[in-house]
Amino acid sequence: MDVLEFIATADPMRTKQPIELQLHDIDLQTSREFEVFDFPTTRTFDVRRAISIAAAIVVIASLGIFLPKNFGPTTYDWNSPAISPAAATVNLAQLYAQETRIKPGETLWVVQRNSQFNTDGTLKQLNVTKSWLATNWASVSYLKALVIDGVEVPAAKQLWTETSRMSGSTPEDLNDYTIGYSPVWERTVPYENAQAMYRTLVEQSKTFNPSWQSGSDWIAAALESLIVSETAAPAQRVVAISVLNALIDEGVEAHKWVATSSGERMLWSRTMSSNTESEVQIIDPLLPGIAMAVTYQIDAAGTKSLIELFQLDGWAVVGGLDVEPADSDIVRASDLDPSKL
Amino acid sequence: MHSIKDESWFATLFESHRVLVIQFVSRRLTYDDDIRDVVSEVFATAWEQRESLPYPPKPFLLMIARKLCQKHNDQKTFSGLSAVSHLHTVDPTIEAVENQAIDASIVADAARNVLEMLSDADAEILKLAAWDGLDPSEIAVVYGITSTAARVRLHRAKTRAEKILSERFPDLTEERIDLARAKPVRKVFNGRS
Numbered sequence: 001m002d003v004l005e006f007i008a009t010a011d012p013m014r015t016k017q018p019i020e021l022q023l024h025d026i027d028l029q030t031s032r033e034f035e036v037f038d039f040p041t042t043r044t045f046d047v048r049r050a051i052s053i054a055a056a057i058v059v060i061a062s063l064g065i066f067l068p069k070n071f072g073p074t075t076y077d078w079n080s081p082a083i084s085p086a087a088a089t090v091n092l093a094q095l096y097a098q099e100t101r102i103k104p105g106e107t108l109w110v111v112q113r114n115s116q117f118n119t120d121g122t123l124k125q126l127n128v129t130k131s132w133l134a135t136n137w138a139s140v141s142y143l144k145a146l147v148i149d150g151v152e153v154p155a156a157k158q159l160w161t162e163t164s165r166m167s168g169s170t171p172e173d174l175n176d177y178t179i180g181y182s183p184v185w186e187r188t189v190p191y192e193n194a195q196a197m198y199r200t201l202v203e204q205s206k207t208f209n210p211s212w213q214s215g216s217d218w219i220a221a222a223l224e225s226l227i228v229s230e231t232a233a234p235a236q237r238v239v240a241i242s243v244l245n246a247l248i249d250e251g252v253e254a255h256k257w258v259a260t261s262s263g264e265r266m267l268w269s270r271t272m273s274s275n276t277e278s279e280v281q282i283i284d285p286l287l288p289g290i291a292m293a294v295t296y297q298i299d300a301a302g303t304k305s306l307i308e309l310f311q312l313d314g315w316a317v318v319g320g321l322d323v324e325p326a327d328s329d330i331v332r333a334s335d336l337d338p339s340k341l
Numbered sequence: 342m343h344s345i346k347d348e349s350w351f352a353t354l355f356e357s358h359r360v361l362v363i364q365f366v367s368r369r370l371t372y373d374d375d376i377r378d379v380v381s382e383v384f385a386t387a388w389e390q391r392e393s394l395p396y397p398p399k400p401f402l403l404m405i406a407r408k409l410c411q412k413h414n415d416q417k418t419f420s421g422l423s424a425v426s427h428l429h430t431v432d433p434t435i436e437a438v439e440n441q442a443i444d445a446s447i448v449a450d451a452a453r454n455v456l457e458m459l460s461d462a463d464a465e466i467l468k469l470a471a472w473d474g475l476d477p478s479e480i481a482v483v484y485g486i487t488s489t490a491a492r493v494r495l496h497r498a499k500t501r502a503e504k505i506l507s508e509r510f511p512d513l514t515e516e517r518i519d520l521a522r523a524k525p526v527r528k529v530f531n532g533r534s
Contacts, residue, residue: 003467003499003502003503003506004467004470004471004499005471006448006451006452006455006471006502006506006513007452007455007456007467007468007470007471007472007502008452008471008472009445009448009449009452010449010450010452010453010456010472011368011471011472012367012368012472013364013367013368013472014449016367018360018363018364018367019363019367019373019376019377019380021359021363021377021380021381023352023355023356025377025381026355026381026384026385026388027381027385028351028385028388
């Protein structure tokens, strides 16, 4: 069911008679006290943003926090082992375990309950049922092996089934190889080619949003690097998050890519629908096309607690491509019931 | 599109967006006189600030309308939706739904209850999408946020609404809602009731 169609049934205009109003009813002559609306103009450097960025720098400097070495435009080596297809089977367990911003137990719990591991901790296989997969499409891309109802799904099909999921198909269609969603995906793609596709899409994203790596964003990127830095103290991260929130409030793009010292690429995003102002979201595009969002809450004492994990369609985030993220899946911490798996 | 924003341009703007703005404001205010005042002010503001009004104007007109409605409701301390909701509040239980015939008004009441249970922010973005038919890029303009942010915010609001719907109204199946959508709502809401 589309929840919007359900909500639409409560539209007051289904029963309410609209008023009549004609052009001559509009009084254009009388001078009134109009509120000045801040219509967006061509994206240029503005004073408010400059002030907020300067304030951020002052705050950082006053706290003795130094910008990371990789501050500034980053050139990614796509042939780097860190992002090679071989490394694309991401070690989620290790990655999250080393992130103090998430309670390791909770994160590991998520992974361990769903998956098998290689000896090095790498995710190896996800065993699910179709019924689970229908509502829990998460994590599939992180795996080398996907087993549905006891039958292993080839890697190429895994990639496709994600695409089909985005286009509204169901796991029932696994036998169909036809792809027809976006220009990028209009072909059956071996899993190993995902990296090249990703590179292509990043380039495309610049066409959609040429300024997505504009200079002012590097301030935020630096802060983000600090947030995800392994060496930054938790308090520093909290400060960086706060400053970054302020930047975003002032109009700095909410999403941007940053590179961590270990080579992973991370996408920072502020949670927009927060019911607590301190709620923050980190999106980790660990594999092409898929981003893992981690939402956690920071209380007044700086203690962080996991609220939810969910996967978001990374293409929409990266490039402004018109991909509906409503197909994303959410796994809330409170919903993680092992009996469901 | 007019290159010169003269009265002819304004007449075109008014005629092409009149219904849209009236409906938008009518959903958020109760009384006809208030609606008329706010709609008039939306277009008067658009005329006053015509040189800076971006194209296409639709989301920007609604941005103005939203702010004026908020301002109006802040002053009046009531909103159209809350008036509607209080008139039609139903017991949000399975039994309440099961014991009544399938009726569009029941589904509408349930939808209103779901909106009531959501946060104001979630309810508002759902209304913008479901009632006003705005896509995420237009919602972004109305809110003054990025399109991606609007998508994320809408997605999360939908998820929360779905959760409430499934928990509180498990018998409102898709088929029943589809049936209700096809039927006119029988209850007639009079804004001054």
